[in-house]
Amino acid sequence: MSFFGFGQSVEVEILLNDAESRKRAEHKTEDGKKEKYFLFYDGETVSGKVSLALKNPNKRLEHQGIKIEFIGQIELYYDRGNHHEFVSLVKDLARPGEISQSQAFDFEFTHVEKPYESYTGQNVKLRYFLRATISRRLNDVVKEMDIVVHTLSTYPELNSSIKMEVGIEDCLHIEFEYNKSKYHLKDVIVGKIYFLLVRIKIKHMEIDIIKRETTGTGPNVYHENDTIAKYEIMDGAPVRGESIPIRLFLAGYELTPTMRDINKKFSVRYYLNLVLIDEEERRYFKQQEVVLWRKGDIVRKSMSHQAAIASQRFEGTASLGGR
Amino acid sequence: MAETVADTRRLITKPQNLNDAYGPPSNFLEIDVSNPQTVGVGRGRFTTYEIRVKTNLPIFKLKESTVRRRYSDSEWLRSELERESKVVVPPLPGKAFLRQLPFRGDDGIFDDNFIEERKQGLEQFINKVAGHPLAQNERCLHMFLQDEIIDKSYTPSKIRHA
Numbered sequence: 001m002s003f004f005g006f007g008q009s010v011e012v013e014i015l016l017n018d019a020e021s022r023k024r025a026e027h028k029t030e031d032g033k034k035e036k037y038f039l040f041y042d043g044e045t046v047s048g049k050v051s052l053a054l055k056n057p058n059k060r061l062e063h064q065g066i067k068i069e070f071i072g073q074i075e076l077y078y079d080r081g082n083h084h085e086f087v088s089l090v091k092d093l094a095r096p097g098e099i100s101q102s103q104a105f106d107f108e109f110t111h112v113e114k115p116y117e118s119y120t121g122q123n124v125k126l127r128y129f130l131r132a133t134i135s136r137r138l139n140d141v142v143k144e145m146d147i148v149v150h151t152l153s154t155y156p157e158l159n160s161s162i163k164m165e166v167g168i169e170d171c172l173h174i175e176f177e178y179n180k181s182k183y184h185l186k187d188v189i190v191g192k193i194y195f196l197l198v199r200i201k202i203k204h205m206e207i208d209i210i211k212r213e214t215t216g217t218g219p220n221v222y223h224e225n226d227t228i229a230k231y232e233i234m235d236g237a238p239v240r241g242e243s244i245p246i247r248l249f250l251a252g253y254e255l256t257p258t259m260r261d262i263n264k265k266f267s268v269r270y271y272l273n274l275v276l277i278d279e280e281e282r283r284y285f286k287q288q289e290v291v292l293w294r295k296g297d298i299v300r301k302s303m304s305h306q307a308a309i310a311s312q313r314f315e316g317t318a319s320l321g322g323r
Numbered sequence: 324m325a326e327t328v329a330d331t332r333r334l335i336t337k338p339q340n341l342n343d344a345y346g347p348p349s350n351f352l353e354i355d356v357s358n359p360q361t362v363g364v365g366r367g368r369f370t371t372y373e374i375r376v377k378t379n380l381p382i383f384k385l386k387e388s389t390v391r392r393r394y395s396d397s398e399w400l401r402s403e404l405e406r407e408s409k410v411v412v413p414p415l416p417g418k419a420f421l422r423q424l425p426f427r428g429d430d431g432i433f434d435d436n437f438i439e440e441r442k443q444g445l446e447q448f449i450n451k452v453a454g455h456p457l458a459q460n461e462r463c464l465h466m467f468l469q470d471e472i473i474d475k476s477y478t479p480s481k482i483r484h485a
Contacts, residue, residue: 169484197349201352
């Protein structure tokens with residue numbers, strides 16, 4: 001996003017040094033469009049140059065200083081004025097003076113900490129961006145460039161299955177089982193529903209994936225639930241002793257990793273909702289939280305050296321990432 | 324490098340007992356509303372409907388029963404359920420106030436078409452209610468469906484599976 005005043009005399013561009021080799025990832029914008037941004041991981045260096053192009057080569061540009069910032073911030077939609085910056089780095093590129101010809105300024109933010117994953121949600125947005133500013137007396141010239149950050153984790157040490165018996169006394173008893181409690185974003189949910197007692201007339205059964213975004217603290221907590229997926233697993237009436245299998249591929253859905261209490265500002269959690277519907281459209285359901293995590297890609301030769309280091313960081317550590 | 328293939332094998336399941344698989348389902352509940360009959364004379368006339376229950380649900384004391392009920396009995400049932408249980412009770416067919424006024428061209432509330440519509444509405448209502456697991460726990464429902472006479476001065480209570 002750039003702010004151009006009327007009759008702007010200079011064009012500002014932010015260019016990354018590894019733009020050729022760096023991977024780009026798709027990320028949804030606030031208005032729902034999908035765009036590609038450069039992908040960074042925690043600890044990677046962000047380096048490049050800010051290029052200034054004078055529109056009119058004869059006109060000099062007077063300025064009060066040129067700087068570049070790397071910002072990580074959380075924006076709550078209901079409180080737009082207050083941005084909560086959790087990463088804020090700045091490098092001065094030029095002291096107050098004059099620009100008489102188009103030129104470029106190099107910058108490098110070494111081993112930048114990027115503790116959280118980029119997230120654009122219903123009520124909150126977490127973003128990382130570079131911002132170049134040319135300070136002037138009347139109005140600054142600002143150019144921003146968004147990047148996307150993914151947080152990687154490795155296979156969790158403890159990943160027990162979820163197995164429970166639930167029901168309505170003397171009417172419906174089922175035992176449901178999901179093979180894990182923590183799934184990565186390209187994983188498969190394998191499970192089964194076993195019917196112990198069926199005294200109601202069931203029409204069909206489905207599994208829904210619910211995303212719950214929680215913003216605010218204390219008395220002002222707000223939960224926004226969004227049904228990401230509805231997947232029918234059974235059509236028709238089951239009887240006692242029947243087992244219905246579940247095989248739900250997560251790669252087909254727009255999911256993010258579970259984010260718990262990010263910077264004490266928001267959370268994003270996921271739930272599996274098992275829903276049974278009877279002949280009179282009555283719904284019986286059981287909700288169960290699942291933890292989603294992002295698996296690092298297999299290291300390939302074409303990956304930048306630094307991204308390779310970032311993935312390798314997690315090999316051999318058995319903890320689930322995220323703070 | 325190839326991605327590892329996801330393990331999508333089914334979980335281990337118990338084989339189903341053949342008796343359970345091919346036996347009669349344990350959720351059989353059929354309620355019919357039929358045979359409307361107008362009883363009484365003059366202004367004291369009213370219509371009763373035959374309500375027949377066939378079921379294998381253990382919560383019902385009788386596996387087969389037949390009773391006769393009038394519209395106001397189902398109004399009583401609806402208000403009892405709304406008060407005593409947490410069920411969102413479905414609506415009854417209309418009360419038909421206009422039909423009770425004099426000087427009508429047709430037979431008012433004893434009109435054949437009206438009785439047929441009301442009979443179908445009552446059948447829908449009673450089936451929706453009787454299949455509800457929470458309504459099945461209410462004494463008033465069992466009294467309505469299976470007791471000869473409704474004792475309106477009863478003590479509301481919950482039924483537990485015998």
